[in-house]
Amino acid sequence: MQEALYRQTAPKMLVVCMRYAKDTMEAEDVLQMGYVKVFQKINEYRGDGAFEGWIRKVMVNTAIESYRKNLRSMNVVPIEDAYDQPSTGFDFSRLGMQDLLKVIQKLADGYRVVFNMYIIEGYSHKEIAETLGISEGASKSQLSRARAILKEEIIKMEGINYATHAG
Amino acid sequence: MQHMQDKELDQLFKDRFEAAEIQPSANLWNSISEELSVKPRRSLPVYWMAAAVAVIAVTVALLMPKTEKMRLQAPMASIETTPDTAVVTAKTSGQLNYVNTSATEKVQSTPLIIAPRIKLSKREKELAALQPNATTDRPVIKQPEVVKELVKVEPKEETPKQEVMMAKADITTDNTDTSVENEHQENKGIRNMGDLVNFVVNKVDKREKKFIQFDTDDDNSSLVSINIGFIKFNKKSDK
Numbered sequence: 001m002q003e004a005l006y007r008q009t010a011p012k013m014l015v016v017c018m019r020y021a022k023d024t025m026e027a028e029d030v031l032q033m034g035y036v037k038v039f040q041k042i043n044e045y046r047g048d049g050a051f052e053g054w055i056r057k058v059m060v061n062t063a064i065e066s067y068r069k070n071l072r073s074m075n076v077v078p079i080e081d082a083y084d085q086p087s088t089g090f091d092f093s094r095l096g097m098q099d100l101l102k103v104i105q106k107l108a109d110g111y112r113v114v115f116n117m118y119i120i121e122g123y124s125h126k127e128i129a130e131t132l133g134i135s136e137g138a139s140k141s142q143l144s145r146a147r148a149i150l151k152e153e154i155i156k157m158e159g160i161n162y163a164t165h166a167g
Numbered sequence: 168m169q170h171m172q173d174k175e176l177d178q179l180f181k182d183r184f185e186a187a188e189i190q191p192s193a194n195l196w197n198s199i200s201e202e203l204s205v206k207p208r209r210s211l212p213v214y215w216m217a218a219a220v221a222v223i224a225v226t227v228a229l230l231m232p233k234t235e236k237m238r239l240q241a242p243m244a245s246i247e248t249t250p251d252t253a254v255v256t257a258k259t260s261g262q263l264n265y266v267n268t269s270a271t272e273k274v275q276s277t278p279l280i281i282a283p284r285i286k287l288s289k290r291e292k293e294l295a296a297l298q299p300n301a302t303t304d305r306p307v308i309k310q311p312e313v314v315k316e317l318v319k320v321e322p323k324e325e326t327p328k329q330e331v332m333m334a335k336a337d338i339t340t341d342n343t344d345t346s347v348e349n350e351h352q353e354n355k356g357i358r359n360m361g362d363l364v365n366f367v368v369n370k371v372d373k374r375e376k377k378f379i380q381f382d383t384d385d386d387n388s389s390l391v392s393i394n395i396g397f398i399k400f401n402k403k404s405d406k
Contacts, residue, residue: 002203006196011188018189028195035199097183104180119177120184151171154179 002039009052010035013059018101019116020063022109034062060121064131067113095154103153111146118143215371216378219364223379226360 014031021027038058045054104112113132117123118139125143129136361381368377382391 003196003200006199010191010195012186014189014191015184015187019184028191031191032195032199032202036202039199039203092179095179095183097187100180100183119180147173147176150180151176154176155171 006035009055012052013055015097015101016056016059017063019104019120020060020067020113022105026066030063030066031059033066034059037062060117064113064117067109068132070109095157099157100154103150103157106153107146107149111142111149114139114142115146115150212371215367219367219371219379222360222367223364226364226381230360 010031013034014027017027017030017034018024021030034055038055041058045051104115107115114128117128117131118125123131125136125139128134128139132139134142364379365377365381368379372378380391
């Protein structure tokens with residue numbers, strides 16, 4: 001019963017954990033913690049909304065919790081001057097989920113968490129600020145930094161993809 | 168379009184991650200189910216505690232008013248004397264009954280058939296089940312010691328010159344109170360709700376000051392001590 005539920009939902013939940021983690025190992029640690037919580041709190045599920053959505057929420061919370069615990073002394077962010085690179089037309093279709101995962105995992109922890117929470121999970125800056133114990137301004141600036149870095153990386157990648165395809 | 172727009176970027180990530188799946192390591196489920204099977208053991212004592220608390224609440228509600236009434240009506244002396252006689256009569260009547268019934272059984276049974284013997288032993292069991300009231304009841308254990316105490320105290324007062332007797336008497340009189348009390352706490356079986364609660368609490372709580380204890384000397388239980396962290400109550404230490 002529990003195992004069936006796990007088998008059915010784990011692949012999707014691992015993607016959620018991967019987005020928040022630096023690598024697969026860290027992601028699977030979070031996935032394990034998350035499922036232990038899911039099965040321990042399963043009677044707290046009130047039946048409103050999709051069950052998978054509830055599991056996802058538990059996973060996201062576990063990932064954020066794990067990020068906060070691991071928060072290294074100052075969470076040093078590499079100061080790259082991210083800039084908008086001009087480019088002529090993107091062909092996103094060649095960019096797969098794995099590519100984006102690679103890019104997102106390269107981000108500094110703080111950027112990654114804010115980007116995930118705001119863009120994918122749809123939290124507001126206020127909620128992010130409260131959850132992470134930072135100011136709303138910090139949340140906003142981290143998001144714009146994260147976006148800039150991601151764009152840069154994607155354009156690089158796109159260039160490589162394009163080159164390999166063309167050549 | 169020269170620049171990648173924020174919206175574009177956001178949408179790209181949303182789309183790619185929405186229904187994406189990655190298979191976790193094959194052994195991950197095993198670690199999860201292992202972790203799940205360990206946790207429930209920890210929470211078990213909590214259920215025991217909850218059960219004990221429920222039993223205690225009912226017991227206190229049912230038995231507290233009764234004991235108060237008993238104490239108001241019955242003076243201490245009569246309590247001490249009545250059990251002795253009661254036991255004697257109970258014991259003798261029990262034995263008489265047993266003899267009578269076993270005798271009649273024998274008369275009824277035919278010596279050549281084995282069946283009556285089984286019937287007889289069955290009868291003995293039934294009688295044995297009825298016996299404890301007379302044999303294992305508290306006053307039987309207590310009785311000799313009370314008598315000893317009385318016997319040894321009297322010589323001490325009347326003939327103080329007998330030094331040996333006096334020394335003995337001192338030791339015994341000092342110890343009788345505590346030893347009687349200890350025997351009470353250890354030797355008695357479960358006779359009422361107070362005993363049941365004490366039994367459960369003893370199983371769960373190994374501390375010296377149990378989180379709840381009942382005095383079950385009289386037939387009804389009275390609360391002796393509570394120790395639930397912030398609430399501490401001890402009848403004995405109050406005295």
